Amino acid sequence: MLYQRVLTGIIGGAFFLLLVYVGGYGFLILFSVLALVAYSELIGMRSDPYFSVQSIIGYAFVLMLLLFGTETSTYLLLGLFLLLSVPVVTKNRLSYSDISYYGMGALYIGLSLHAAVLIRLHLEHGLYLFLFVLLCIWASDTMAYFVGGLFKGPKLWPAISPNKTFSGALGGLFGSSAVGYAFFLWQGLGHPLSHWMVLAIGISLVGQIGDFVESAIKRSLHVKDSGVLLPGHGGVLDRFDSLLFASPFAYHVFVCLGF
Known part of the structure; x- marks a missing residue:
């Protein structure tokens, strides 16, 4: 299991970083695929069909949000109107609470990853800043894992994620802060x-919240992993839950601080 996890991490990580470095259409295609797979995992966690009327509308909605964000309300309204019409077309075989899951899922994934696209492709130092975000998340996750495992102590939120501790959260903040200091010096x-x-510090905090949100979704749907695409790592959502929350935070702070 450990060998599988390490091998997947090395191969997948190298391919991911290559396309991050290349930028442009390569980066857009990468994140479009990640967004669609992540959305399919949300659908799969409910044991819903991957290619139903509502899921196909949802996939299109995710791509529109990823590529265009809220630059024009047309795409946002179009996606919402199409999803809201599904219960009517299916004669209430799907409830509006079901459709809310699809709509919120599209916003959760599409808009969050749109912020990642904005950081990498629209900011002047996009590659440098996006790598900073990735390294902050990686350092936070890694230090949280090792510090939490070493010191243990009180649980942070056992009802949602029973293995996470206060010591781990503080370790995550320390790891991310070290990256911030290193980038300042570099x-x-x-x-x-x-x-x-x-x-x-903000990326670590918000990223940890993103981790808890995804854990809460899985727990409410009684699943252990979001998917099985990445052997030893679970699904795409399991790997990118922190980035989904950290990217919008980082992008807006970058803009506010004039990066």
Whole structure:
């Protein structure tokens, strides 16, 4: 299991970082595929069919949000209107609570990953800043795992994620802060240390919240992993839950601080 996990991480990570470095259409295609797979995992966690009327509308909605965000309300309204019409077309075989799951899922994945696209492709130092976000998340997750395993202590939120501890959360903050300090020393882009630390600590905190949100979704649907696409790692949502929350936070802070 450990060998499988490490091998998947090395191969998948190398391919992912290659397309992040390339940017442009390669990056857009990568994140479009990730978004569609993540959305299919949300559908699969409910044991719903992957190719129904509502799921196909949902896939299209996710792509519209990923590529265009809220730059025009047309795409947002079109997706919502189409989803809201499904109970009518199916004669209430699907309830509006079911459709809410599809709509919220599209917003959760599409808009969150749109922020990642904005960081990488629209900011002046997009590659540098996107790598900063990724490294903050990676350092936070890694330190949380090792520090939490070493010191244990009180559980952070056992009803949602029984293995996470306060010591692990603090370890995550320390790991992300170390990345912020390293990037300031390496190439601060004319910004003070305080800017980098606000970003690093915020990315860790928001990323950990994203982890809890995905855990809550899985627990409510009685599933262990979001999918099985990544051997030893679970699904795409399991790997990118922190990025889904951290990207919008990071993008808006980057813009506010003038990066």
